[in-house]
Amino acid sequence: MGSVSDDKYLRDIVVSFLLAGRDTVASGLTVFFYLMAQYPDAEARILEESDRALGQGSKKIPTLEEIRKMNYLQGAIYETLRLYPPVQMDSKFAKNHDVLPDGTHVKKGTRVSYHPYAMGRMESIWGSDCLEFRPERWLNDDGLFVPVSPYKYPVFQAGVRVCLGKDMGLLAMKVVAVTLLRRFHIRLADSNWAPQFIPGLTATLKGGMPVVVTERFV
Template identity: 60%
Template structure:
């Protein structure tokens, strides 16, 4: 590992020459990983070892979990935004937050409560908004990514904090918080792309450029998080409420710690679900056969005129489940995840990892590897998840979209239920088509989750049934 390197990969990274051939950094990494015999590469100037090898992923997330924590380096990158939240800590703090969240999220009562919120948001806001899009002075074109982010934000705020921000109201109100959160996410992620952490640390010390903008954005995020906590404390009987914040407040008196928990759950519940659904609808627009098979299944399982699927019905929607998983194979909401090696180590493919090295498994690239998914890896093919008509899970280390091992995503089932609820409601009632450049690869904005640059413009038409 070298702080200064003149190899072809580092030259291309520093000069941005990769951008002449690839629309996104993740596509360039995919190209490099595909060409690597081991499925692992080094970007020396970043001191980053990147892999798409499932054996390495299992080793990092399970076998040697103790040697690959988030690490102090990662915590520093995202510390200003996420603080001591669950996605940015290790050890006892991580265990405490995970245990608390697990107890609430895994309970049948809270899962039912979450589905009630999602159902209400779909029926009273999402569907009416799309149904009115043709005659509402919008020219029939909507930014589906923006709508889905508003939808997800409303849901996570209601479920996690007991507050309704109303972002999906008919007039699509401007959210200063959402804008600030997006900026903070983007600028925090850009820190990791710099050749040296000294660069952003100096800019932060001098309060200039991107670091000044990041500080201003985080101030807006902090103000809203503090307001959520204040309102929760003033609400009578918060200990009896169902939302996650109220449960944490029973055990935590530190408002700064609560703020970090709030921001982490906002990031998880808003951005990932919206990113997953955006990828799904961008793929479905180009695959009418898949859309037709989903509709056949929905009509077979759901009652005539039923708007939102029940939980027991979703368990019988094997093809829909397969299509949602397949879309995230190609467009994972979190494209990569990094850990930092505590001690020197050797990965299963023979790659040496030095102490303090950043080690990244690249979920986006893994979904595009012939050695992992076969010669049809670039095809949107839900059938690869079906066996004898039944949905079958793939190995989580081959499909680390929800991480795996001890850090596997606690909200996985809630996220899948939310996504499938939206897909079932919209696909059954509307024809949704991407406007212009439907066959082009999306360009992503740098960020902690996959966000399409310029949004996802769509045309919506009511189906004739």
């Protein structure tokens, strides 16, 4: 096993980190803009919130402090990833014999898989509106973002194996999302288009997403 003083090991870790973040962030942003085209009211709320944080009509790239003020944007990103997680299914292998919380015995070396895509659409987990895109479900009465247990929302995994790039990936998505929304109208080229995914580690869209992009004028 490598160490922090091993240049090749560090290189491999950095490359893995960047590649893992590239494909997942790209997948998440694509379906985010798809949902914005489907839910213009949510898009309007993000634009209103960004006007309060950045100033009316500003085209600048938001700072970290400004991004932290955008609770509805955070909810919209989390809601996007609930319905369309970039990694739709994942697995773990038991290093030793174990017992799951429901009493199931897992033998050493057993592969245990879980399905964030399916979990995000289960009524028993998210309620009767589980198939609806509702960023408000992530906000409290004061409009502040409130996370849930990562075991309920395993998009970034949970426990000691939580995604190392979670914060960086979320920040990248929020900065790109709000910057592009404030500058451009992004609409589907075909109103009947719906996401279809290519089987693989990450949720890559088959054929991409055809859109019409026009510049906003303030």
